[in-house]
Amino acid sequence: YLRGDQIIAGVGFNTLAYGISIMGLVTIWKQHGASPSVNKIPMISLRIREGLTFTISPLSIVAILIAIGAWYWLFKTTSGLKLRACGEDPKSAEAMGVNVFRTRFYATVIGGILTGLGGAYLTDGWIGQFTRHISAGRGFIALANVAFSNWNPLMAIVGGMIFGFFDVLSIYLPIKIQLIYPEVKVTTLAYLFKTIPYIGTLAVVSLIIGRARVPRALGKPYIKE
Template sequence: MSTQQSVSAEVVRARTFRYTWWLAALAVIVVISTVRLYTGTDRITAPGTLRAAIIGACPILLAGLGGLWAERAGIVNIGLEGQMLLGTWGAAFFAYHYGPLAGVLGAALMGLIGGLLHAIATVSFGVDHIISGVAINIVGLGAVGFLAKTTFDDLDGGGPRNLSGYSTPPEFTVPLIADGARSLADKHWFVISDVAGAVAGVTTRLSVLTVLAFVLVAVTAWVLWRTSFGLRLRSCGENPQAAETLGINVYRYKYVAVLISGAFAGLGGAYLAMVASSSFTVGQTGGRGYIGLATMIFGNWRPSGVLTGALMFGYTDGVSLLSNSGAIVHALLLLVAILLAVFAVLKVRGGERVTGFVIAGISVGAFVWYFLSETVDASFTGMTPYVVTLFVLAVFSQRLRMPAADGKPYRRGGAG
């Protein structure tokens, strides 16, 4: 096959892939709207619910992007949770004394410091990545508790484990669009109101930090896949020995990637302390660093996949915090059962019979649970984000491809 034919075939495959995803997205929207009408649970796609989903998604998204940067360079960053914790303290401390912009920068700086510790341990000293990351999480929690007690205890609105009263990033509402979308959402029309609810959710009381989170997705995709810097960085995660023979300073790129990773996780902590909540509390990440790592894996180490996973996990996280969340989660059971049934059929048709039958069994269980109950206990709704995380990783693990040298030790001039 000639080069021109190869390029043409690649273009056709790319277009087919895009069309397939657009059709799949449209089908999911139709199913969601059908479930909303059947169950009468209009809050599934209400603007307030979707706004809560975005607030729940952004910290997870920033952590997932942080993990993506590190792992694309071959460093597993389990320490995202600890770096997010450091970011929460940095956001509160600097925002209280110097304003919201300083709070955001301070959070990124604290996360970067956590990333630096991880880089020194894994890149310079060759410590096992998992051990180093777990240590960062433990140190991060202890350091935040110590710093909070020593710096917040004597402040107005402060205490040994909390702080409030500092400035937060500004919010804005897109005029006309937000009002029009909310008006359409309130009519509860099929599909149209569901799309309008999403539009209203992303245009009403939108934090500047939310915009930054979504911009960073595009920036990450462009830098890592459209620049020579990104190509060199990704080569360090695929084959660092080959990158070394081409004159690439592998150590430098790994350090840069892990520092950026920590800074992104710190920004996720800032989001929790300044947008999701207007106050700081020790340990307020609640495991979102680990969920961010799960979104990166679910997203197959790509920014678009991380965004999709973060929105999904963020939705369940946001819903669990709403009043009457049990009714929403109960309606979502039917949605999940339908989607799993379709997914099981696709797996069986693709020749993966065992996986398909297992997923079909889970789908039947979800249908039975839905029709034999009227609501979901409030204690379970709080577990929803973590249950969804485990389930999604179990279902989608077979299609994943991590960077070839991810987590493997590297020494300059050695065989790896």
């Protein structure tokens, strides 16, 4: 609405949200590092065979269902076509009677709600408490997943599994090395293993640079003539 640079505005909102979360941590719980622990959302366990059990968070199932529903809505419905038109050619969308400002606003609100769902998973489904830097850059990895999936929610599921694999690898490798080589002090290499998700993200992004088809009006404020 104010016709400002959307990238700068996004960085500003990101910084503001971080400050508000820390202020809430101090104000509500009188803590500077972490909130008190809470009971995590129970996991769903499926027994594959003897000695092998598959567990998944209910929020992960919800996220997958939302991605499937979003794909159907974006590519199979008229309203989804209108939203994509607002990202590709807002002037043409306006000419067809679409309220570009309102459509983009609603899309941003829905995106914020889904982002909040991701944050809820971190606190209530994974760790069981809120801590400073809890996201640890995962929001930027999510942006990389958007580019990897080429703005396709179904491909975003695949991308989430790939980037999630790097995250799990950063936890699995030090444990495995410690079991095989007890004399190795894995704790001294802890920060090295923590870089695996980000190195993996850079590797994937470097492979897709130039191949992703970015919506033509992405990040550009719409000026109604």
